Amino acid sequence: MTRPTEPHATPAPPHDERGPREQSGEPATAAGPSRSDGPQHARRDSPEREAAKQQARKAVAGIGFYTFISLLLAFFALPLLWLATAPFDSSPGLSVSVPDFTLQNFQVMWDNPYALRSIGNSIILAGGTGLLVVVFAALASYALSRVRLPGRDMLLYVLLLLSSIVTGTAAMVPLFNLATELKLIDSQLGVILILTGGLLPSAIFILKDFMDGTPQSYEESARVFGASPLQIVRHIVVPIVRPGLATIAVWSVAQVWGNFLIPFLLLRSPEKSPAAVVMYTFYTEGGQANLALISTFSLLYSVPVILMFLFVSSRYGFRFHGGIKR
Amino acid sequence: MSVLTRRAVAVTGAAAVTLVLAACGESGGDSGSGSTLKISANAVAGGKNEQEAKWIEEWVIPKFVEKKKADGEEVKVTFEPSGVDDEQYKTKLALDLQGGSGPDIMNLDGIWIGEFAQAGYIKPLPEVVTQADFWDGWDQIPDSVQKLGSFENERYGIPAGTDGRVLYYNKDLFEQAGLDRDWQPTSWDEMIEAAEALNGLDGVTPIQLNAGTAMGEATTMQGFLPLLAGAGEHIWDRGKWRGDSEAVTETLALYETIYGDGLGDPLLQQEAQGRDKSFEQFADNRIGILLEGDYFWRSVVSPDTGIAPMEDRDEVVGYAKIPAIEPGGGIHGQDFASMSGGSARVLNPETDNPELAFELLTFMNSEEAVKALLDGEARITARTDVNEEVLADDPMLKFVSDEVLPVTAYRPGLADYTRVSTLLQEATAAVVSGSSAEEAAEAYRGKLEGVVGGAGNITN
Amino acid sequence: MPETSPTDTSTGTLGNGSKGRPSAGAPAARESGGDAAGLGRRRAAGFVAPSLLLITAFLLFPALWTIYLGLTDYRLTGFAAADPQMVGLDNFTNAIGDDRFSNSLVLTLQFVLGSAVLGQAVIGFTIAWLMRNRTGALRRTVEALVLLAWILPSSVITFLWIALLDRDGGTFNALINTPGTAWLLEYPMASIIVFNIWKGAAFSMMLYAAAIGNVPPSHLETARLAGASTWQQLRDVVFPRIKGHILTNLLLISLWTFNDFTPFLLTAGGPEDRTEIMPVFIYKIALQSGELGFGAAISVLMLLINLVIALVYVRLLRQRKDKTA
Incomplete structure (x- = not known):
């Protein structure tokens, strides 16, 4: 996905860190004449020297850039290696090694009564929550952005802060008893609603800034042509903030995908348990991790979110267009 | 004044929400019908x-x-x-x-x-x-x-069932260290002597005695409590919790001896996966003596079903009762002690x-x-x-x-036990990382008062 | 905020970028608060209602109840479960006097400062800045990896890090040739800080990428042609324009990091409470010891600390506005 801004419209200016690939040949040729001129000309030829220096500086910057990027890539890729090797190892340990290749672990996973189903359950919970969060947060943030409601900023901050209490462990009794009274125990809907409630403040907070940053001229024109507010939101606002909605969707799905405590406490039937809960069952009587199962399951467990990410990033781009700001 | 914590509050809040949400709720699916x-x-x-x-x-x-x-x-x-x-x-x-x-x-x-x-x-x-x-x-x-x-x-x-704790030891390592393959220590000193002999072996941790908070209850059950019983005391006795008594201090002193003299691996005690590792290392002939429950025999080093299987378990792994500090020094004047759950x-x-x-x-x-x-x-x-x-x-x-x-x-089945157990784990952790037994016991006693509701519930 | 100054508006960015620019900045029309779609208060309230309902039911109400629990000695089991008593502010005074609480608070502040404010924000900004004019495979790879760390479930990534930092077979020890170093034990706080930077840098990266995209390219160019160094460009051109983004970013990642429980899966708060950050402390109190009243009180204290952090940021934000206005 390319960025929507058009800074490249102008020719690359000299200081652009475009990287050494395009520049790699230059320093040598530029430095050549300068050196042959000899030191006594240094002062007189200073513009050339300057140019040479700049070229050298650029080369150094280029080297620095690629060194930094390599380190960065290594830093972010290194932990992921285990996920690529261990599931295929017949007796995985904690070290990354060329696996003693086997698909046996996947067979065991296939035979586990809850493993695969749990991924489906996670998709239900995460998908349901993601949908509710995106729809409700979009509506609310749009309204909050366009219409002055008394004390709305204060309200947002308070809710943002309160969400930290509820996502913590101490609120489990209130949440549990609330769910009991609402007959939401052992109900996936209950988990979805509770998680949605917890995620909405942050989502609205982020989305409202998106909304603030979008131009309103189209909305005005649409209104002139007699479109209803809902139509305006659907046909004009949503397309503009779509990358933001996608980002929020991915964010909320990722939050639910990893959440253990709420589904664990509220769901009773193992047939309804999501992957985060099932993953904790791969331990033996004494609490030892079954690495073969865990590594394999980790991989399966990660695939859906990776697919989602790839889909979203190829379809909508994965960034905050316009950014969030206040 | 009694306080509303459960239903009353829930009902109040729920009632407000139910109006809107009730329609969505699925049934809780509890027992319901007759049988x-x-x-x-x-x-x-x-x-x-x-x-x-x-x-x-x-x-x-x-x-x-x-x-x-x-x-x-x-x-x-x-x-x-x-x-x-x-x-x-x-x-x-x-x-x-x-x-x-x-x-x-x-x-x-x-x-x-x-x-x-x-x-x-x-x-x-x-x-x-x-x-x-x-x-x-x-x-x-x-x-x-x-x-x-x-x-x-x-x-x-x-x-449903019970268990017991013993000292496991590696007979091969004992032999290499010049000790007898059949071993039953009758005092803590004999235990330490064996560990010291094992200390001469390369790459071998002589004795693994669970300590620290990372191991959780394993520290208390497969470490502190059976030893304390061997020193002659229950942690909860006649309605009171044990403070920095002599037996508590002596038990901590045993930890001090083991970890202070390099007979145990202090890092193993702190790792979140330390207990798993101790199993692996024992199975790999790298630990001489290990205090564990019968679970270890059945499910860890069992050649067929174990998670750290030892093909030659029956020949290599020995087991001995946990000795009292000295013969007759345990609870009820016993020579040996253990804990069960x-x-x-x-x-x-x-x-x-x-x-x-x-x-x-x-x-x-x-x-x-x-x-x-x-x-x-x-x-x-x-x-x-x-x-x-x-x-x-x-x-x-x-x-x-x-x-x-x-x-x-x-162990006493009381609500406070979990917290006392955590304090004991902390005390062992302190010793492993260099405190003296007395300091650790004193600190434990101080915290104990806060946990069990004052000095009145503590005895020495 | 309605007072957003014209220079701060996103002249260069327009959603999917297909329709060209909006009519020359037109600050008046873009003020938030301008009801362009003719929503009206009542419809606006209708738009907000579903969120508000869910938030009230599943956030506000449990949160208030938790605050109330903080005033009792309620526990999950034992006598205090059968007959909890009102204890007033005892839980709060006990917590404040408790070494574990102050220890935990200091650790949490270190964690937030190290991993969020310095770590995620700086790394995220650096990546965004370096990648700002790039397209193609390199940028996609970098972004994909950084984002992957962000979206993978925490139970999975903690396992990856346990494997990475393992004392015996860990890749990291093999790589930098430090066999036998137990990173999680010898440098526990540093480990979870690095871990959290790894996990969370993506959000800052995305946010700053968008923010930098809003800086008019012509301004940067002018600075460049005038011979400004990278640092001077950042200081004089970029930072003044993205201050708002920086503060929003810092506010969110600080709060999120403050409430992040994931390090528990890595170190379980150990060794010896050295990584017992606030959420882990509360987990231990509430779930492991079942002291829900005390745990609730600490949650409330944590909320107050979050509030202070938020107020500091909001105040900084205001100052900025006063200056630009």
């Missing part, structure tokens, strides 16, 4: 305690339903598996019970009985079912084991069908059912008749059953 029972255990097929989960699903439920059918009664029994940390399982059960729901029959760790009873979540069996004391199975369960399912001398549940199955007092639930409970603890659970495996059960039969072929478990259980002790 439905639900069993809960921290066991799940394909995960933790799989054997028990399968037993309940494939043996208990069909057999019981069949049996009742023969009596002309239709019953439905369901199983609610779990497979998580014990604390999380306990939390979930407690939440269920405080809300007035929960399974009809549930597995509880023996040490939770007291706190659940105090909270009113469970009731003495005879209060739930009048004929509870007349079950013929009680005769098969030794009094000492019945303590597991009891609190303040009342039966709350039927014990285990779980019990209890009834939910809120069950809709107490009689039927009790019938299922006793069915699960019948000789036939217990044997079916073991499925040929040797394991120490609560029932004497079963033990006599299944332990005959396993000298190690027979050793525990015959030699260790008579000298063993149990």
